[in-house]
Amino acid sequence: MNIKDLRYFLAVAELQHFGRAAEQCCVSQPTLSGQIKKLEAELDVTLLERTNRRVMLTEIGEQVAVSARRILREVDTIQDAARSSHDPLSGKFRLGAFPTLSTYIFPSLVPKVKQSLPDLRLILVEEKTAVLIEKLRHGELDAALLALPVRDDFLVSQALFDDEFLLAVPPEHELASQKSIDQSVLKNHRLLLLEEGHCLRDQALEVCQLNGIAEEQDFRATGLETLRQMVKAGSGITFMPRIAVQAEEANIRYVPFTHPAPVRTIGLVWRKTTARQPVIDKLVEQLGG
Template identity: 35%
Template sequence: MTITQLQYVLAVAEHKNFTLAAEKCFVTQPTLSMQIQKIEEELSIQIFDRTKKPIQLTDIGQKIVNQAKNIVIEADRIKDIVEQQKGFIGGEFRLGIIPTIMPTLLPMFLNNFIKKYPKVKLIIEELNTDEIIVKLKNGHLDAAIASTPLMEEKLKEIVLYFEPFVAYIPENHTIAHKGDIEVSDLNIEEILLLQDGHCFRDGILNLCKSNGISTGNSFQLESGSFETLIKLADEGLGTTLLPYLHTLDLNEKDKKKLHHFVEPKPAREVSLIFPKTELKIQIIDALRTTIAGVVKGAIVFQNVQIVSPLNKK
């Protein structure tokens, strides 16, 4: 039994298809099938029920897969130990970032990181929070940047910064004359929201709920980007909330429509998330240090109220 064979088993268990698993492992389907058959013969059991479509794990196969995940992780840890001992920071690193953070944070740190750690090959994916959690647990991501806390038992979170919510109020709105506003000034019926699946959307709804504002299903419109929400607000279709870093790139005319909240300002907690196995921890630490260095000057808020990103029914 080899590590490679176990990796093939894990691939079939995930994709439930021998051909697709072989493609993902960059081997031919007969090679993959033969290696899995060797394990089954060695153990005198069937890992997969091939009579079902898609292919399913047998009861003993599920137990083997659970153990195989641990073995593959521990094998990767040996490589990690050697690289840390050598002080090597390099290799492939898969990073997921949620859509409401990617456009503002990535340009702030990516160039600095690449210059400082040229041996690291960053593979970056824009994913929603649910996708990130699944990929981290399945070993398809090394780390991610998302809004927290997520309360996931197998994942570790290191806070990078706190980012306040900022209200975007068009000039002709009834509260446009106010300076700093309170959450109670908001009317959920006219708040323009991101589409379902965005944790920033859930954060806004949770903010309203925690302040006694009925959220129901009465909001007018949802969109996939902050730019669209801003344009819709300017057309008189409502108001919206933006993450603080996003407001830094607005033109001067639009910045005049921004209203900060009174303290403690509602804010989201942005963290670096990774499995508790802490594989590739030297690269994770390098990322954390780099990001902390660039956001220190941009995010200066301390007196904040953290709003949960979890979708509360």
């Protein structure tokens, strides 16, 4: 068994087509097919169910694919570590962020990184917080932008900035004319919130619970932009992080809270055992500046 055969096998498993897999691997189809048959013979199992129209993984093929992905991730990690030992600011760097942050921070971050770290290949991953933490723990990410605190003995974090919450209301709403409002005022209102799994929902619920604010039960958005459009349509009010506030928006008004305003602290999180500390230090400098 060799690494190249595992890459061939995974290409077919993911594309479900020998021809496209061969093209992706830059080899001829007979070469790729022959190497996979060799792998099956070596393992004495059938990994792929072949038909005239498609290719499917067998049950044992599914199990081998899971292990193969893990092995190839480790191989990539070894290769990246070797490259970065010669130039610690080069190679691939996998950075994650949760959806209610990534949309607004990635576009400005990428050009900064390209300018300051021209030899670094930044791979961006958008996932919910729980998924990002698992990917960090399993070495699938090098670092992630998360709302702090993150309580995990395997991880370390650096606070970058506070992202204040504003109240988003339609222009005709009774609170739209206020220059600022106290959180307690919201006891008489229901808030539109995101669905389960979003850390922004958890942060908003914490504010609601502290102040006796109710949630609108009949609607839960899948994303922040859906919430924004619901407010514009006059369907309710919600919390909006300042980083997501767009200038000169029609049909929506953002009202700040009086001190102390609710905030979320955004930080960079990474493994204590990371070999990419020089890159992380540069990112902290870029993001915290």
